[in-house]
Amino acid sequence: MKVNHILVPIDFSEYSEQATQYAIFLAEHYGAEITLLHAVVLFHEDISEKAQVEQYQKLAEMKEKEIHEKMVQQHEVVSERGVQVKTEIRRGINAAEVILEYASEAQPDLIVIGTHGRSGLKKWIYGSVAEKVVRSSPIPVLTVHHSLESFSIKKILVPVDFSEQSQQAIKTANDIARDFSATPYFLHVIEHEIHPAYYTAEVVSLFEIDPELKERAKKRLQEFVGVSDESRIMVTEGKAFREILNYIEEEQIDLTVMGARSGSGLEHFLVGSTADRVVRLAPCPVLTVGREEQ
Incomplete structure (x- = not known):
């Protein structure tokens, strides 16, 4: 199996941390590069009032700074293991679509993504980003459960x-x-x-x-x-x-x-x-x- 480039969507949760660690495990074995991708989900809100616009802009700026800092931290986690890594931040109204669009553009050999492992009504109604990516991606997708103990x-x-x-x-x-x-x-x-x-x-x-x-x-x-x-x-x-x-x-x-x-x-x-x-x-x-x- 040819694995030169691994895409790892991350949301800074324990689920994506586990996926990142598994991707590092694979990258070390194959000598692959990792791209860490964070999808900034944009919400549709009525912010026509000037005060609302200003408040929204301040919140967005604070969020952007927080995301950038976290991406720098995640970059260090991977690079410290001797694995070549780059980070990407993309925006969209749906995280799964952002991931699929970037994958179509970058053409990685593999997508590694964490899964919440939920079940029941909440899972049935909302689904998960991981499952949506699995259902639609022409690129192989490797899902990692957050409870995985050893690689x-x-x-x-x-x-x-x-x-x-x-x-x-x-x-x-x-x-x-x-x-x-x-x-x-x-x-x-x-x-x-x-x-x-x-x-x-x-x-x-x-x-x-x-x-x-x-x-x-x-x-x-x-x-x-x-x-x-x-x-x-x-x-x-x-x-x-x-x-x-x-x-x-x-x-x-x-x-x-x-x-x-x-x-x-x-x-x-x-x-x-x-x-x-x-x-x-x-x-x-x-x-x-x-x-x-x-």
């Missing part, structure tokens, strides 16, 4: 659904595995629901209905990923995002690499995608690749 890449998980995006994720994961002398693991989750006709028979697993299903899926997965080592191949059933999260926890995965499909419309808004949920809830960093241009 290492020894075990890599690739969830596989046999799509073109999965193929890209497999290639990327294999590249990273070579770069870090890590081991990639491959997981396929069968999500088909059991027909109500089987309820009275107390059948709880598709594998009970079709005993050969698991072996067929496992063979297909081995052929798709080009791996014969069965210890690195897993087929299970259930909700994909839950099974992926369970595997990450049980196997202590250091990095998950996922292919992401473009999603839009009501279905995506209400349900979200497997990648969205894994990005939000995974304890390990998640690298999302294969997003089509929007």
Whole structure:
């Protein structure tokens, strides 16, 4: 995987601090340059009164000075580690759009961004900047959870659904595995629901209905990923995002690499995608690749 330039959006929170530290970890390994980007979000307010205009200008000037000082501090944090770094401050009405526009202009090899890991109604209504960037960026996005305790890449998980995006994720994961002398693991989750006709028979697993299903899926997965080592191949059933999260926890995965499909419309808004949920809830960093241009 070619990583010469890493873009790190920062908002000076603990979430972005963790992302910055992980970006430094990657930059040290790849010899990459880091750009720290802060998006100044502009609010639409009625400031037609002269006194309001003057007050707004004073507040804006104070904010600008505070942001500049914080960016200088963050620059020092990175440069002290021997990593080449530059800072950018851009303005806009939406942080995610600012990040995506700058990424389109600068063309980094990777975006590393912190995620809040929120869930529930607040998360459902408001979403997060990280998830909006993941959904829309044609550039690979690596999300870092704020609770990450150590930085290492020894075990890599690739969830596989046999799509073109999965193929890209497999290639990327294999590249990273070579770069870090890590081991990639491959997981396929069968999500088909059991027909109500089987309820009275107390059948709880598709594998009970079709005993050969698991072996067929496992063979297909081995052929798709080009791996014969069965210890690195897993087929299970259930909700994909839950099974992926369970595997990450049980196997202590250091990095998950996922292919992401473009999603839009009501279905995506209400349900979200497997990648969205894994990005939000995974304890390990998640690298999302294969997003089509929007």
